[in-house]
Amino acid sequence: MLILLAVLAAAVLALMTLKLARAVRESRAASAGYITFGGDDRYQARNVRRDVHDSVMMARVQLEMGEDEFEEVIARIQQNYLQWFERINAAIEHKPGGLAFEAPLEIHDARRPFTLADTPLLCRIVVYREEQVILLVGNHVYLGGYLLSQFVQLVFCSAVSRDVFPRNPYLPVATELMMLAFLGRHLLRSSRHRPPLYEDKAQISRFYLRRDLATIQAKAQALELNYLYVVIAQHVHMVMQRMNKTRLRVTLPASFADESSFNTVGAMLLDIDAAPDLDAMTRQVRRLIKRSQWQVSATNHIQRIFPTRRLSERARNVVDLTLTIVPQKTLPQNLLTKEMKSYEFTMGNIQYPVYAMAFIFEDHVHTSFMVNTPAFDAAQFTATDGAVPMELALTRASRRP
DSSP: OHHHHHHHHHHHHHHHHHHHHHHHHHHHHHHTTOBBOGGGHHHHHHHHHHHTTTTEEEEEEEEOOOHHHHHHHHHHHHHHHHHHHHHHHHTBSOOGGGOOOOOSEEEESSOOOBOOOSSOOSEEEEEETTTTEEEEEEETTTOHHHHHHHHHHHHHBSSOOSOSSOOOOOOTTHHHHHHHHHHHHHHTOOOOOOOOOOSSGGGOEEEEEEEEHHHHHHHHHHHTSOHHHHHHHHHHHHHHHHTTOSEEEEEEEEEOOOSSBSOOEEEEEEEEEOOSSHHHHHHHHHHHHHHHTHHHHHHHHHHHHSOHHHHHHHHHTTOSEEEEEEEGGGSTTBOOSSOEEEEEEEESOOOSSEEEEEEEETTEEEEEEEEOOTTSOHHHHHHTSOOEEOOOOOOSSOBOO
């Protein structure tokens, strides 16, 4: 017992030392005007040129409004976004080869083919006046979901807030114990069958689904639960049915506000069983989240000090569904309510059988699904669930935005 306690104490001390070293590095970077990437700093600097296009993400918003109102949106993007881009651009310490990133903004009267260039990319907004389409292309290596949160504010809000998500508290010793518990639990997880992935990423299919938020909130009120539990349960239930499984291993990412690092995400890994109806599924989801919410803090701090791009390969091999819920309605001073026709999202390279990103904005839930397995019944997904195939893909060839 004493030996076990000594080993545990040594492990906690080692993690606390790594955390301190990380804090010193972030402090020095912040003093020099830079933002760090967490435990993957060296990876980012070494591989960004090679991986930049595999790490691209894209969001497309289509609006319906008068021409004058859309010009106001464009003016807001020009005023807010360009300043934001320069601030982020200046804060990145490791630029590939010292080359400048692609131009951050394009404005066109009519739609034209979009081409992903070979030059380094940070992020770019492309506006098409005639179709009232706004396209965001960003480098996931640098920005992650942080960019998507900021993007919504840059386009739809009168001001940009950095405090959209709560901060992740660090509790000495307690945080290290949570990290050790997560790592131990993850390493001891039993092997399981995961649906096969496509050999060619060109086979990845993408779907868009829009659902009324009022119906979801009514269901949540009847269950006396937060509506986010209903949103999560609906998505898990749909994917479980279309993959004909009685249990899904699901990753639920959660974001944090942080000024010193772009690694602002933690996650929960949940094993969710089939349920007789949505009510039972929602209650199960709530119970599992309440029981496992400690994993979010643990995983956030793990990726701050370890090179998690390598460690995450094991995680990808045991996950059926990654589901990200982004409640954009919490953003300050939204200027648009009924004008959003669609909000679609995709990434070029998906390493999970199914990846879903659900944006909750005003009165609808806009979900983009990326399906990377032949085990998913796409025909029933469109016929029964109402999903629509979308032509939002990322290649170097020209595509319709």
